Amino acid sequence: MFLTRPRSWRNHVWETDHVQAPVLVDVDGKARRPWITWFTDCATNAITGVAVTPVHPSRESVLAALRSAVLREEPYGPFGGLPEKVRVDRGKDFLSRTVTAAFDLLDVMVEDLPAYTPHLKGTVEGLNRAVESMFLAALPGYARQPRPGKRSSRPKDEVLLGFEDFTARLLDWTRWWNTEHRPTPLRGRTPLQAWQDDPTPLRDVPAADLWTFTLEDAGTRTLTTRGIRFKKHDYVGSWMTGLAGIQVRIRFMPHHDHRVEVYHAATGRYLGPADLADQATEEQVSAVRRARAARSRRLKKDLEASQRERYAAVNQPEAPRRLGALTGAQADAELARSAGTSLSQLALPDVIPPAAPPADWRTPASLAALTTAGRPAPLPSSRDSAPVVLDGPAGRGAPSTPDEDGDPS
Template identity: 90%
Template sequence: MEGLNRAVESMFLAALPGYARQPRPGKRPSRPKDEVLLGFEDFTARLLDWTRWWNTEHCPAPLRGRTPLEVWQDDPTPLRDVPAADLWTFTLEDAGTRTLTTRGIRFRKRDYVGPWMTGQAGTQVRIRFMPHHDHRIEVYHAATGRYLGPADLADQATEEQVSAVRRARAARSRRLKKDLEAAQRERYAAATQAEPPRRLGALTGAQADTELARNADTSLSQLALPDVIPPAAPRPTGVPRHPWPR
């Protein structure tokens, strides 16, 4: 396994379209503009095929004409199979104790619920979770360590909502990247003696006003709280805005 992990980049990844690892500092390889990147499924299929070739056909020099699979099968070291359920627990991280309430379990400012929680309010529990898999947590009794059951994220967003959020995040990321690139394009005048740096580059008054206005709009939109004052109910048709008493 160690040999495979060491060889996967130089023997497999480096030959794929889009490989961007620099061979040495200061030299960036050029990439064709019409290069088509692999999709996730295609990449996975190729990686599995390469792994099969490495294990069953490739004969590394240290193995003296044998494949890694043949060496593995000839090794007399006894093996002990670990049940998948036990092996899975080694991937979990501990998140401390919580109190189970009628709303479920509060974890990272979100509620998690499970059908087994009925009648368990007030119980002290310990949370374990798999990193980056935040749709579910595993719950254990805090005092005895007994496994109680899983808890799923309450009020989970739909696929359409998740897609919309990802599109919004991507657009925001592109804007931030452009702003960062603009901020890093600072140029300074040459100096022949010790003196404060002098920035180069000029802005017109209109350019400065436009950029400041854009930043102000962004700041105000972040401070907006649309739910603080609910909108008033619409007036019935034909009713004037300020009726006068007769």
Template identity: 85%
Template sequence: MQAPVLVDVDGKPRRPWITWFTDCATNAITGVAVTPVHSSRESVLAALRSAVLREDPYGPFGGVPEKVRVDRGKDFLFRTVTAAFDLLDVTVEDLPAYTPHLKGTVEGLNRAVESMFLAALPGYARQPRPGKRPTRPKGEVLLSFEDFTARLLDWTRWWNTEHQPAPLRGRTPLEAWQDDPTPLRDVPAADLWTFTLEDAGTRSLTTRGIRFRRRDYVGSWMTGQAGIQVRVRFMPHHDHRIEVYHAATGRYLGPADDQATEEQISAVRRTRAARARRLKKDLEASQRERYAAATQAESPRRLGALTGAQAGAELAQATDTDLSDLALPDLIPPAAPPAGWRTPASLTALTTPGQPVPLPSGSDEETAPDRRDGPAARPTTDEDGDA
């Protein structure tokens, strides 16, 4: 769900997304993940890991579920997510569209978290405004993304350990979980991490490292390993680091990365922001139009000085950036057709003079006689058709 709360993400107000797994029998929140922007397969996999693991800080809820019901969200139906469910031997039930009653547990949780927790936070997007004004109050201080995530996790612990939902009849989700005798199926954390990584195929380990997405990834463990075939896995959207496995044995070799320093990343972001502001300013200037005031009936007169040199320079710059204008389709004329082909004269004039292209082997057509050794061939006309 997209939380109806604005939080501060790198100086910009954004509405975070919450992805969580709930247990239908006990109403317990088994796994949760928060992203500053829209959810993706990476957030689903992160929530899945927290839902399966029962060790700190995720326990005691967890274990591999028997069935998972999803609401046709594309982030749940990505190939990486479905492959992870298949490896864990989990049945995925893809619910029909617009059927919230088939997943009432999580829909009830979404309503509860808004009314019991999100509505009291600063930046709540659905609070009434005086005079129906859509803007936020001046001077309102938003929570940082880190603070919002910490408060949400605290509320999740309160929900699991202290809150008593009505269907549980006076018990907390933790008490209902502990009273359930159903055996649990656990997966080691290392294996679970491998299952939830996206497979990027095999690569060759060279002296420059591993080439992946037009970047070279290196690691200290690669010394003396050049020439072997490896399999690359990575967490979706976290391409700053990859996990490398032996292609033949599947043995984990180690991580590899090509991450820039924090100073470089900050400098690049500042440069991009300055360029975006400059482009936005140029766009606004190009769309700004002024007209002269009229004191009598006349056609509108557009104002603004534009010299002939400026117009020519701008048109030349636009021409240089249009690939269709830069194309030269007639730079290299096509070769002459075989002599046995009946080609219209209009097309023959466009071909390169010289030795004709030989006929393919096994052709049944006869070659026309050479003009130097025999009589001239019958001239072709524009009305002649192709062979």
């Protein structure tokens, strides 16, 4: 049994969460289950912001939902403004450096709830359950629909919704929830009526400032005649003419590698966008994706083959006997394909062998043979602690003296 929190005022506390829709949606010809990220106001049960991601969500999904939640202009209003506090559930996306920095700039406190306590954010958890039973269960491609004959696969003639159509229907349901649905805690009122009846003043943020605050900061760069160097790529813009040599600050939307936003490093003034130079064509991108998919299938096939082991059946007590004979040519061919893939071999330990460990360490013989003889590596020490003297016939109780590099030996 859990107690109910007392009702507060609008924008006092928001709750946010990711939820995977149990509906198969057509995404670039593949059946996928999209993810929904939303913010909800605890006082009015209003859905203030929502973002839909075709596959796994990320911090970019949180930032997109946050922008739609804060803005009150069309098509997002009338709900919005800045909350005083947001409850999250230890999700890495919600606690990422970019998201927490955005909340800090917007002066919003983040309440990180303990693990495995969904009852502490009951408003958004109730919304997750309601969207499935009231909306998602009626859509084509519902993944939890019982099949005749206990078959879990969907019918071959079932037509799935496209991602765009699914998003449009979800946004329509969100508007219905906010303007027509009457949740029990609101005692006959809709979230819109509860929002409008609350006289609490709202804190708004200009759209341009909100966009800046919800971008990831990549530090400063020097603008050159080739543009801006970022992540080993050049980014250019038409506004850069005549500005070579100035210091600029880069901000970008996570995972949107095609464009960055550029600001003056000293004044913070927005200069303009910069697009990736020499960007690949759609045909090249499609060819790369096909090649990656083919390589992924080959790797999966090799992994399944390596994990498939067969043993001889016995009817008398005896040691297990592994099956699967190889010819000498087959063994040599497979070893040749795997040559050069071992990280220990790529490190070339025979060229620069590691130093010998301290004398009091228990080192396996296989590793001791790879080290060089001589002075052992020094043990880690801090400035506040006394120098560590290694145990040994010559070093027990002897004072430490600095070597040529100034380290105690």
